[in-house]
Amino acid sequence: MILPLIGGHLPSMFLLIYCTSTATFMRMQQWFSALPPELQELIFAHLDQNTLTNCARVSKSWNIACTPYLWRTLDVKTCERLKLLLNDGPRQAVYRNAANIHSLTVCLEHWKLLSVLVPQYTGIRISQCSNIRSLDIRCAGHPGSSPTEPLNTLAVEQAKALRALIRWNPRLTKLSFHSGIISQSLLLTVTSEVSGLQSLYIGIKVHLSVARVLLNALPSTIQSITMHISELDIEEILEQVEEMVQQMEEQEMEGQEQQANQQIGNPSSDEESSRPHEVLETLQIHGSFIGLERFLFLPFLESCSNKLTHFECPEARHFFDPDVSAALAKLGHFLDRLGPSDLPDSTDSTDAEIAELILLHPRLRSINLEGCKNAAALTADAIRDSCGNHLQELYIAGCGNMTSKDLQMILCKASQLEKLVAIGKDSTLFQDPTLLARDITGSVWAMSSLQHFECRIVVGPLRLKQTQRQVYQQLATQSNLERIILGHPLDHKLNDPPFQLDCLELTLKSGLRELSGLVKLQELSVMSLAHGIGAPELEWMAQHWPTLKKPHLFFSHVPSVKHGACEWISRHSKIVL
Numbered sequence: 001m002i003l004p005l006i007g008g009h010l011p012s013m014f015l016l017i018y019c020t021s022t023a024t025f026m027r028m029q030q031w032f033s034a035l036p037p038e039l040q041e042l043i044f045a046h047l048d049q050n051t052l053t054n055c056a057r058v059s060k061s062w063n064i065a066c067t068p069y070l071w072r073t074l075d076v077k078t079c080e081r082l083k084l085l086l087n088d089g090p091r092q093a094v095y096r097n098a099a100n101i102h103s104l105t106v107c108l109e110h111w112k113l114l115s116v117l118v119p120q121y122t123g124i125r126i127s128q129c130s131n132i133r134s135l136d137i138r139c140a141g142h143p144g145s146s147p148t149e150p151l152n153t154l155a156v157e158q159a160k161a162l163r164a165l166i167r168w169n170p171r172l173t174k175l176s177f178h179s180g181i182i183s184q185s186l187l188l189t190v191t192s193e194v195s196g197l198q199s200l201y202i203g204i205k206v207h208l209s210v211a212r213v214l215l216n217a218l219p220s221t222i223q224s225i226t227m228h229i230s231e232l233d234i235e236e237i238l239e240q241v242e243e244m245v246q247q248m249e250e251q252e253m254e255g256q257e258q259q260a261n262q263q264i265g266n267p268s269s270d271e272e273s274s275r276p277h278e279v280l281e282t283l284q285i286h287g288s289f290i291g292l293e294r295f296l297f298l299p300f301l302e303s304c305s306n307k308l309t310h311f312e313c314p315e316a317r318h319f320f321d322p323d324v325s326a327a328l329a330k331l332g333h334f335l336d337r338l339g340p341s342d343l344p345d346s347t348d349s350t351d352a353e354i355a356e357l358i359l360l361h362p363r364l365r366s367i368n369l370e371g372c373k374n375a376a377a378l379t380a381d382a383i384r385d386s387c388g389n390h391l392q393e394l395y396i397a398g399c400g401n402m403t404s405k406d407l408q409m410i411l412c413k414a415s416q417l418e419k420l421v422a423i424g425k426d427s428t429l430f431q432d433p434t435l436l437a438r439d440i441t442g443s444v445w446a447m448s449s450l451q452h453f454e455c456r457i458v459v460g461p462l463r464l465k466q467t468q469r470q471v472y473q474q475l476a477t478q479s480n481l482e483r484i485i486l487g488h489p490l491d492h493k494l495n496d497p498p499f500q501l502d503c504l505e506l507t508l509k510s511g512l513r514e515l516s517g518l519v520k521l522q523e524l525s526v527m528s529l530a531h532g533i534g535a536p537e538l539e540w541m542a543q544h545w546p547t548l549k550k551p552h553l554f555f556s557h558v559p560s561v562k563h564g565a566c567e568w569i570s571r572h573s574k575i576v577l
Contacts (some may be wrong), residue, residue, distance in 0.1 A: 044069050071100035077107060077138060098129040105136040129165070134174040137162065159186050167193045173221075176201040191217035198223045205230035208289055208296060215300040216274035223279055229287030229296070274303040284312040293321045301327035308333075325360065334363035336390075340371060347371040351401070355382035362386045366393040370421075371430055375399040380406035388413035388446075397424035400431025407455075408439040415446040422455040423485060434458050441470040450478040454485040458502050468504055469511030476514050481521055487528035505532040512537060516544045524548065 032040065044052065044066055056066040074094075076082055084090055163186050166172065172194045177187075178201070187210055190197065197219050205228045206214075218225070277300070289296060301324070311333045320342075328334070343349040343357065347370075355378035358364065364387045369375050380402055383391065391414045396402060399422075407422070422433050437459040453475070459467050475481070487500060506512055506526060515521075524541075526533070541548060 040065060049073075067097065068100040071097040073103040074101050075103075075105040077105060099131055101129065101132055103134040103136075104132050105138065107138045130168045131171065132165070132169040133171060134176075135165070135169070135172060136174075136176045136178065138178045162186055163189045166190065170195060172197060174199040176203070178203040187214060188217075190214070191219070195219050196221050200224070201226045202228060204228060205287065208292060211285075212296050212300075215296070216303070218275065218277065220276050221279065222277055224282040225280065226282075226284040227286070229285060229289050274299045277303045278305040278307065280304050280308050282310040283308060284310075286313075293324045297324050298327065301331065304331055306332055320357070320360070322360070335361040336363055336365040337368075338364055338366070339368040343372070347373070347398075350374050351376045351378045354379045358382040359386050363390055365390055366395075367391065368393075368395040369399055370395045370424065371398040372396075373398060373400060373430060376401040377403070377406055380410055384410050384413045389415060392416050393419040395421045397422055397432055398430030399433050402433040404434060404436040404439045404458075407433055407435055408443065411445045411447070412443050413446055416449060417447040418449050419452040420450070420455060421452070423487070432456065437467045437471050440474050441467065445474060445477060448477065449480055451480050452483045452485075453478070453481060454483070456500065457486060457504055458500075459504055461502050463502065463505060463510075465510050469514060471504060472511045472514035476517055479517055479520070481518050483523040483525075484518075484521065485523070485525040487526055499528055499530045501530045503529040503531065506537065507532040507534070508536055508540060512540065518545060520547060521545045522547050522549050 035043075044055070047055065047069070049070065052066045052070050056063045056070065076085060085094060166175070166186075166189050170193060173196055175190060175194065175197060176199075187202070187206065190200065191214060198221055200214075200218065200222065201224075203226075208229055211227055211229055214227070215225070283304075285296070308331050311328065311331070325335070338358065338361070340347050344353050349372060351374050354369065354372060354375050358367065358379065359382045367383060367387065369379070372379075375396065376399075379399075383394070388410075394410070394414070394417065396407070411417070411420075422435075424430050424432050434456045435458070437457060440457070457471060459471065475484070486503065503526075504510070506529075510532070524545075
């Protein structure tokens with residue numbers, strides 16, 4: 001029985017063959033042979049290699065029909081596959097079916113196979129190996145690759161062969177260099193000979209100057225680019241530029257090569273241009289090229305459109321050049337995370353430097369300034385004015401120069417804030433900012449999405465109950481709170497643990513009941529605080545905070561422990577001392 005299933009359109013057709021007898025098998029052959037050749041090809045095109053191999057054994061006509069599809073993919077990454085293909089029979093088969101190869105994966109060390117495929121060295125007509133759509137070049141050391149000859153003894157001949165192979169396959173849409181030593185002239189061949197290239201992957205490190213020319217001269221059909229940049233200083237870049245100019249002149253690349261020469265000869269010229277790349281969707285650039293972002297990305301980014309939806313570059317500093325940042329902003333890409341390593345002088349950056357950087361990027365969702373001891377009023381103003389409507393995470397542990405008023409102003413503007421971390425793990429190295437109760441009660445926080453609150457609160461030496469109640473009321477507005485951390489564990493080796501005496505008491509008398517709405521609370525840490533939590537408070541927490549899993553109370557070092565607290569703790573193992 002033969003059941004062709006058509007799923008709405010022809011490319012979805014699949015052929016299910018059930019042969020229950022010789023007669024049925026013969027009828028199936030007759031039925032299939034009666035199909036138009038286009039439908040037969042469409043069916044074979046959707047079969048996997050094993051199924052195609054079985055079909056090729058059915059009859060001579062099926063063998064002829066299946067053979068081109070069996071050769072669509074040629075994957076030679078191991079010595080075993082190479083030795084098999086270099087036997088007389090398989091070698092002749094490679095000659096006969098070279099025109100059917102659409103996808104080729106080969107190691108540069110497998111020189112003998114390259115010599116079979118490249119007509120310059122074997123006498124095969126160019127048309128016999130000119131239908132490759134996907135070319136994947138690997139070298140020794142790459143996973144799945146196995147060398148047969150030293151790479152350095154074949155580099156020149158390999159480059160010539162690969163240039164010829166690329167030149168004879170103008171319909172290439174996907175080109176990958178996974179590893180090895182690839183010459184600049186070979187890479188530049190891509191820009192002049194492959195007019196329909198859609199995907200380029202360069203897993204080897206290329207010089208910045210080569211990468212720049214490649215980006216600007218790639219065809220307009222390019223959709224995906226992945227490239228690794230080697231680290232060079234300015235002098236090395238200029239040397240590579242001169243070398244590239246000579247190579248391009250030797251290759252007599254007219255038109256686009258002359259334009260590329262102008263770009264390289266005068267990198268700062270306002271007349272620089274790039275081919276349009278309006279269909280580019282993915283751009284991934286790896287490597288460190290701090291200070292040279294403009295040289296690499298401009299004018300290339302100006303040739304792209306908003307179809308560039310995926311932009312990836314590990315170094316965030318490419319956003320720090322105003323022109324590069326503006327070009328990325330037009331494409332819808334903004335710096336959304338800022339950390340100490342992104343600052344001009346890391347944690348030693350001045351308040352003005354940090355503020356200037358934050359103001360340059362108004363779409364920041366996460367700001368990590370931990371250990372930036374100079375961050376102060378200017379930084380706080382920049383966070384409030386520039387990122388208030390987008391900020392979700394703020395890490396300011398160690399920013400001791402940031403006052404309570406500075407922090408309160410941020411909280412009154414950061415409407416999307418979900419996480420605040422203002423307590424460092426080691427208070428002996430940096431001073432942390434604190435929130436004064438009088439500042440908390442003087443205004444209303446803008447956010448309602450806060451989930452993680454980690455900050456010391458100072459209520460004053462008198463610890464007035466009314467003041468504490470107002471602080472609780474402010475915290476109670478954050479119904480999504482899951483973690484409240486008001487203090488961190490202390491070093492037990494210290495002779496005089498610096499407990500905070502002017503903290504919240506967290507007692508029922510001080511207004512703890514105001515926090516009954518925090519039903520999502522999972523963790524409470526009041527270590528290093530001289531709190532007043534006793535058995536009644538613990539019982540209340542167990543009743544009103546059902547999801548509480550980690551209340552870190554640190555009773556063993558509290559200056560005065562409420563009567564009955566330790567006994568209550570001993571009966572409830574989920575409470576952590």
